[in-house]
Amino acid sequence: MEIEREEIKGDFKPELIPSETGGDIEDYEEALHVLMKFVGSMASALEQVSGRGANAIVYQAGKRMGHEAGKLTEKTDNLEKALDELGEILGIDFYFEMWKPSDQEGYTIEKGDETVVKLLFMDCVVRQTLRRTGLPQKGPLCYLLYGYMVGAVEEVMDIKGKLDIDHVGPNACLKTLTIKWGGK
């Protein structure tokens, strides 16, 4: 297949931020695919070198990013409000909703000093990356999202949290978020 390239010509000074940098949506899509491929290869290489330790490394990286992102929103001790705000942070690329089985009354379950809620991730860039690269789900790259989510929840609510995988599928993944009240 022939790749058509349109050359962009114009003046450019380093101190000026151009209103547009050229390229259309397909160029961005292409760039995204290259990135996906790179990230996928990196994750599998990391796993090859560090084995299961890869998950921990990636989880920590995600958690750090989550804490940074969580700083952008107002703190709250209301879990549903926190999840709404996190939905804004994660954006449409990690579109999630709270989920519950039909026979369960509310979304959250209280267990002693813990609150448990199930989250259904419908759109996920990590899933797309893994499937783009032919890698299985639940690997190190998924831990980036777990870490990110946990870090952001911890930051917004000032508590300790953890995220477990219930199920991964090609169209959606179900995770359980457990938060522990009583400080970090």
Place this chain on the structure above:
Amino acid sequence: MTTIKVDEDACVGCGSCVEDCPNDVYELDQEHGKTVVVNSEDCMACLSCHEICPSQALEHDNIHVAKRLYIDRKVSNALKKII
């Protein structure tokens, strides 16, 4: 609300969807050797059942379809030259 359709002519009654569905949405009708939907309200549209079904007998209507940039053939063909 999600509607799940089973193509009865296509279903070979292997029971893979029954085994794989985390929310017990299907049951195998032993008499007819076909899967039946018994609990569609607990379906979370993960589509694991689609992936495992050997005869593409399942259809989910009215679900959120996740973005799948990775299957764009045009982009994938263009990319073969780069990576």
